[in-house]
Amino acid sequence: xxxxxxxxxxxxxxxxxxxxxxxxxxxxxxxxxxxxxxxxxxxxxxxxxxxxxxxxxxxxxxxxxxxxxxxxxxxxxxxxxxxxxxxxxxxxxxxxxxxxxxxxxxxxxxxxxxxxxxxxxxxxxxxxxx
Numbered sequence: 001x002x003x004x005x006x007x008x009x010x011x012x013x014x015x016x017x018x019x020x021x022x023x024x025x026x027x028x029x030x031x032x033x034x035x036x037x038x039x040x041x042x043x044x045x046x047x048x049x050x051x052x053x054x055x056x057x058x059x060x061x062x063x064x065x066x067x068x069x070x071x072x073x074x075x076x077x078x079x080x081x082x083x084x085x086x087x088x089x090x091x092x093x094x095x096x097x098x099x100x101x102x103x104x105x106x107x108x109x110x111x112x113x114x115x116x117x118x119x120x121x122x123x124x125x126x127x128x129x130x
Contacts, residue, residue: 001026002024002025002026002027002097002099002118002119003023003024003025003026003121004022004023004024004095004096004097004119004120004121005022005023005025005121005122006020006021006022006093006094006095006121006122006123006124007020007021007022007023007124008020008021008124009093009124009125009126010125010126010127011127011128011129012085012127012128012129013128013129013130014085014086014087014128014129014130015084015085016085016128017081017082017083017084017085018082018085018126019079019080019081019082020036020079020080020082020093020095020124020126021077021078021079022034022036022077022078022079022080022095022121023075023076023077024076024077024078024095024097025076027076027097027099027119028099029099029100030053030099030101031053031097031098031099032052032053032098032099032100032101032102032103032107033050033051033052033053033097033098033103033107033113033116033117034050034051034071034078034095034096034097034098035047035048035049035050035051035069035095035096035107035113035114035117036048036049036050036069036078036080036093036094036095036096037093037094037095037096037114038089038091038092038093038094038126039091039092039094039123040088040090040091040092041091043091045094045114046060046110046114047060047110047111047113047114048060048063048067048080048093048110049063049067049068049069049080049110050069050107050108050110050113051069051070051071051078051107052103052107052108053107055071056107056108057069057070058107058108058109058110059110060110062088063082063089066082066083066084066085067080067081067082067083068080068081068083069081078095080093082126085126085128086128087128087129087130088128089126089128090126090127090128091125091126092123092124092125092126093123093124093125093126094120094121094122094123095120095121096114096117096118096119096120096121097117097118097119098116098117098118099118099119100118102116102118103116103117104116
């Protein structure tokens with residue numbers, strides 16, 4: 001049974017930093033794409049950052065230069081370092097994995113990648129106050 005467990009969320013002031021972690025277990029095959037997604041109240045879920053099987057990252061325009069996605073392949077853990085946080089970053093943050101290869105070569109397509117992810121965590125809440 002695949003499990004993705006996010007942690008590291010919390011409440012910080014604008015300009016602060018947080019580091020999210022996603023621990024994956026039960027994965028049996030190759031991981032084609034992993035990513036962080038977020039959903040703010042009243043808004044649709046959106047991709048924040050993804051990383052493909054060779055470690056190439058991609059970012060949503062709104063977070064580029066502020067967020068960094070990384071992974072520890074040995075521990076099957078995904079990270080999201082978030083700096084210069086803004087109130088508009090407030091959201092539930094989810095990690096997700098593509099283990100079937102449905103993302104194809106489009107792991108970096110932040111507009112569409114979420115439709116191809118196979119497994120999702122339950123999320124960790126990030127709240128940024130002004």
